[in-house]
Amino acid sequence: MYIYDHHDKTLLRERVTQFRRQTESFLAGDLAEDEFLPLRLQNGLYIQRLAPMLRINIPYGMLSSNQLRKLAHITRTYDKGYAHFTTRQNIQLNWPQLEEVPDILAELAEVDMHAIQSSGNCIRNITSDEFAGISTDETEDPRPWCEIIRQWSTLHPEFAFLPRKFKIAVTGSEGDRAATQVHDIGLQLVKGPSSEIGFQVLVGGGMGRTPVIGTVIKNFLPAVHLLTYLEAILRVYNRYGRRDNKYKARIKILVKAWTPEVFTQKVEEEWLRAKNGPATLTDTEIARAKSFFTAPAYEKNTDCPDQLTMPEQPVAFTRWCDRNVKQHKTPGYCAVFLSLKPTGVAPGDVTEQQLESIAELADNYSFGEVRVTHQQNVVLADVKQKDLPALWVEAKKMGFATPNVGTLTDMICCPGGDFCSLANAKSIPVAEAIQRCFDDMDYLYDIGDVSLNISGCMNACGHHHIGNIGILGVDKKGLEFYQIQLGGSAGSDAALGSVLGPSFFASEVPEVIAKILQVYVDHRIDGERFFDTQRRIGITPFKECIYAKAA
Numbered sequence: 001m002y003i004y005d006h007h008d009k010t011l012l013r014e015r016v017t018q019f020r021r022q023t024e025s026f027l028a029g030d031l032a033e034d035e036f037l038p039l040r041l042q043n044g045l046y047i048q049r050l051a052p053m054l055r056i057n058i059p060y061g062m063l064s065s066n067q068l069r070k071l072a073h074i075t076r077t078y079d080k081g082y083a084h085f086t087t088r089q090n091i092q093l094n095w096p097q098l099e100e101v102p103d104i105l106a107e108l109a110e111v112d113m114h115a116i117q118s119s120g121n122c123i124r125n126i127t128s129d130e131f132a133g134i135s136t137d138e139t140e141d142p143r144p145w146c147e148i149i150r151q152w153s154t155l156h157p158e159f160a161f162l163p164r165k166f167k168i169a170v171t172g173s174e175g176d177r178a179a180t181q182v183h184d185i186g187l188q189l190v191k192g193p194s195s196e197i198g199f200q201v202l203v204g205g206g207m208g209r210t211p212v213i214g215t216v217i218k219n220f221l222p223a224v225h226l227l228t229y230l231e232a233i234l235r236v237y238n239r240y241g242r243r244d245n246k247y248k249a250r251i252k253i254l255v256k257a258w259t260p261e262v263f264t265q266k267v268e269e270e271w272l273r274a275k276n277g278p279a280t281l282t283d284t285e286i287a288r289a290k291s292f293f294t295a296p297a298y299e300k301n302t303d304c305p306d307q308l309t310m311p312e313q314p315v316a317f318t319r320w321c322d323r324n325v326k327q328h329k330t331p332g333y334c335a336v337f338l339s340l341k342p343t344g345v346a347p348g349d350v351t352e353q354q355l356e357s358i359a360e361l362a363d364n365y366s367f368g369e370v371r372v373t374h375q376q377n378v379v380l381a382d383v384k385q386k387d388l389p390a391l392w393v394e395a396k397k398m399g400f401a402t403p404n405v406g407t408l409t410d411m412i413c414c415p416g417g418d419f420c421s422l423a424n425a426k427s428i429p430v431a432e433a434i435q436r437c438f439d440d441m442d443y444l445y446d447i448g449d450v451s452l453n454i455s456g457c458m459n460a461c462g463h464h465h466i467g468n469i470g471i472l473g474v475d476k477k478g479l480e481f482y483q484i485q486l487g488g489s490a491g492s493d494a495a496l497g498s499v500l501g502p503s504f505f506a507s508e509v510p511e512v513i514a515k516i517l518q519v520y521v522d523h524r525i526d527g528e529r530f531f532d533t534q535r536r537i538g539i540t541p542f543k544e545c546i547y548a549k550a551a
Contacts (some may be wrong), residue, residue, distance in 0.1 A: 004112040012109040020102035049421040054093045060128040060146040061089035061372040061531025065359035070111040072355035085348040119154040129177040130371040142172040144289035151378035163241030164249035181494035204255035207460035212252040215260040227279040232271035260373040288293025296367040320403040338378040338400035343435040346428045347413040348376030357398040407444040416456030423456035437510035443536040466490040
């Protein structure tokens, strides 16, 4: 995990002091709303439906137990005792008082955290794979490269006011658990002809009003040129991206308007001017970044038995292991999901007590670190297999052992109309209704892996476009309706869902989901996932079932 040095800490302190003065000027009436707007946005502060919302960066999803305890203290002191993990590995406070935000930022700086560029038209939090550094399908650990990009992009003067927000994701895995294909820039670590490390570069992905799967514009970029090539992409976008219409300002619109071929040509021309410039990475700098992400002190012999059983509730423990425990590249260790999706809890929400409990579990079982996932859960990345029974008992007491990871109820959900001023409809009540309708774990296990994503508006913070089942809240003359999409995927087989048909009332959604799943059960081949069956049979059988008129 990257450790902030003197320069980092000084920057954070000065940034807090600067924003404190700006906030005081605004509250005193000396700074107009339109002047304060870009200042608060680039410090992570939104004004939402009922209160301000502060989005805090968690670079590439990594948190220490010390940082978790500070977040618990902040939610208890400055908010209503809970926070919300997002799909981009951030954490949000939904009820801070504007005048106290500088105090929150000062407390975050004490543990090397901040909200710089977590919103606004700039390069946002750099995201990655929650299994980075420990997965068996990894070409190379992406976290050092994420850190290099984070340091380069933070407060970069040339890219502080882009045409629109800009998101970068990096993965080192074949399975692409970072959803790189739906980011403005997606970076896949690959090996070149001589086994040298480099990147496949994708550009122009994204969701929102115009969902697009990104296009590969460079199959192999030598690692030393990572930043110079990113600079070339950003400069082309900054120069030619639209600023007259925020709905057409994302880089995906520029790529589509020009065609990927023309965009690539422009980037290559710009890169020739910057290729060997000061942003070219040296072996020393790469080694420095990698030095912060060494493996923890794994035990060489963990004496793990072949079969782990519990003296009580062995079936429940086995289910949890099957669903919430994942393979680790180091023998004797595993990664464990702490599910934040029990029935009746808004997906991604976590209380102050739970934050402290996660910190305790991290200290006791995972070298004091956790990972935040795109699915709004938390991962203990380095757990001894022999500790699984004890961890399960503690996680169960704390409410983190719901064995539903990867199932229908492990859904992604944005805060929706309960909080967000942009939302057309509420998301959380629909999520809860689905959770309560599908509470039979045997049924969920029979259905198998299926992703269900819910967004309260077209901004797609719930990533509904890339859910196997996507739900979008829409407004029709002041009434809330929900549009269903099928066939989305966020992995290496990334795909955008197709609209099923006319939308539904909230009360109808669980029954519609039940019918969709029944069509899958009726048509699946042994071992076939929901996504594979839907892709094979198409959307027509689902439409015929859902919209068939009663005889």
